[in-house]
Amino acid sequence: MKKTAMILLVLLLCVMASCALAYDKTAYGAENTPxxxxxxxxxxxxxxxxxxxxxxPGTYDRxxxxxFITVKSGRKNVLLAFRWDYDRAQYAxxxxxxAALPQVEEPIxxxxxxxxxxxxxxxxxxxxxxxxxxxxxxxxxxxxxxxNLQQMLVYYLPSLMFIDTSRAGVIHMTNAGWVEGRETNERxxxxxxxxxxxxxxxxxxxxxxxxxxKLTNPPxxxxxxxxxxxxxxxxxxxxxxxSGPGENYGQxxxxxxxxxxxxxxxxxxxxxxxxxxxxxxxxxKMRIGWIDASALPxxxxxxxxxxxxxxxxxxxxxxxxxxxxxxCAQVSVLxxxxxxxxxxxxxxxxxxxxxxxxxxxxxxxxxAEALRIPH
Numbered sequence: 363m364k365k366t367a368m369i370l371l372v373l374l375l376c377v378m379a380s381c382a383l384a385y386d387k388t389a390y391g392a393e394n395t396p397x398x399x400x401x402x403x404x405x406x407x408x409x410x411x412x413x414x415x416x417x418x419p420g421t422y423d424r425x426x427x428x429x430f431i432t433v434k435s436g437r438k439n440v441l442l443a444f445r446w447d448y449d450r451a452q453y454a455x456x457x458x459x460x461a462a463l464p465q466v467e468e469p470i471x472x473x474x475x476x477x478x479x480x481x482x483x484x485x486x487x488x489x490x491x492x493x494x495x496x497x498x499x500x501x502x503x504x505x506x507x508x509x510n511l512q513q514m515l516v517y518y519l520p521s522l523m524f525i526d527t528s529r530a531g532v533i534h535m536t537n538a539g540w541v542e543g544r545e546t547n548e549r550x551x552x553x554x555x556x557x558x559x560x561x562x563x564x565x566x567x568x569x570x571x572x573x574x575x576k577l578t579n580p581p582x583x584x585x586x587x588x589x590x591x592x593x594x595x596x597x598x599x600x601x602x603x604x605s606g607p608g609e610n611y612g613q614x615x616x617x618x619x620x621x622x623x624x625x626x627x628x629x630x631x632x633x634x635x636x637x638x639x640x641x642x643x644x645x646x647k648m649r650i651g652w653i654d655a656s657a658l659p660x661x662x663x664x665x666x667x668x669x670x671x672x673x674x675x676x677x678x679x680x681x682x683x684x685x686x687x688x689x690c691a692q693v694s695v696l697x698x699x700x701x702x703x704x705x706x707x708x709x710x711x712x713x714x715x716x717x718x719x720x721x722x723x724x725x726x727x728x729x730a731e732a733l734r735i736p737h
C-alpha cells in the first residue's frame with residue numbers, strides 16, 4: 363500500500379475508533395437542557411417534540427457564543443441555537459435550521475469533541491445500529507462568530523467517506539478503501555455552503571461524483587467594456603432575477619428565476635435601482651440577469667454601469683442568450699435587420715437592448731459579429 367494511503371488508513375482508524383461507541387442515550391447531554399429552553403419549547407412550534415441533544419460549546423464572554431439543542435418529531439429533526447442573555451442571565455432563542463440535520467428516524471445527538479484550544483467546537487450525529495456514529499458533522503466557530511463545517515464522516519450515507527471542509531473553497535474526500543469502496547484521496551475545488559445557519563445536509567455532496575457536479579467557481583470575464591467582481595452576500599437569501607433592470611423586463615427563466623446567496627455571485631454594476639449579476643444554476647449553466655440593488659451588501663463597492671450605446675442592426679436571424687460564458691442557451695430570437703442598442707461588449711459577445719413588437723424591452727447577449735453598425 364502506498365505511504366499516503368497508509369497514513370489515511372491510520373487517520374481513519376483513529377476517527378472510527380472514536381465514533382464506534384456503544385449507544386447510551388444518557389451520554390449525549392439532552393437531560394442537561396436548561397429549564398428556560400424547555401419552557402421556550404413548550405410554548406413554541408416545537409411543543410411536544412423530543413429533545414435529543416444539548417451542547418454548550420461556547421463561552422459567555424463572547425457576544426457570538428451560542429449553545430444548541432436538537433429536537434425530534436417522527437423523522438423530522440431540527441437544530442436550534444440559543445444565545446446567552448446577560449441581562450436576564452439565561453438562554454434566549456437565536457435561530458434554527460432543520461436542513462442542517464439528516465432527516466432520519468434515529469435521534470440526532472450533540473457532543474463536544476477534541477481539545478477546543480480556545481475555539482468553540484461540537485459535533486452532531488445519529489447512532490446507527492446502536493454502535494456507529496453516522497453522519498458525524500464537526501463544527502467550529504470562527505473569530506466572527508460563524509459556525510462552519512470542519513469535517514464530516516459518513517459510513518452509509520451513501521458510503522464510507524471522510525470529508526474535510528476546514529479550508530474554504532475546497533472539499534478533501536478520503537477513503538482508505540479497506541472497508542467499502544475504492545481508495546479515494548481527492549480535492550474538489552469550488553463554492554459550497556458550510557455556514558451552520560444555512561447549511562443543508564441533504565444538499566451537501568458526500569461522494570466525489572456529487573462534489574464535481576455541484577461545486578463550481580466564478581468564470582473569468584473576457585475583455586470588453588463589461589467587467590464584474592465577486593460580491594459576498596448574506597447567506598440564506600433568495601432574490602428574483604429579472605431579464606433587465608426593472609420588473610417590466612419580466613422575471614428571467616420563464617418567470618421562475620431566483621438567485622440563492624449560498625453560492626457565488628458576480629456583480630457588474632447598477633442601473634435604475636437594479637444590479638446586473640452573474641450566478642451559477644448548475645455545473646453546465648449560469649445566468650446574467652438583474653436583481654433589486656437593495657439586496658447588495660451595504661459595504662459593497664458597486665459602480666453604476668456606464669454604457670457606450672451604439673445603434674446596430676442584426677446581420678441575420680440570431681439567438682440571444684443570458685448565459686454567454688456557459689451553455690449559451692437561447693432565450694429569444696432576433697430577426698434579420700432588427701434594430702437594437704449595443705450597450706457593451708464582453709469578449710466575442712455584445713450586450714444589447716431590444717424591443718418586442720408590443721414594445722416590451724428586452725436585454726441579452728448575441729455574438730458581436732452578428733451585428734452591423736452603420737457608419
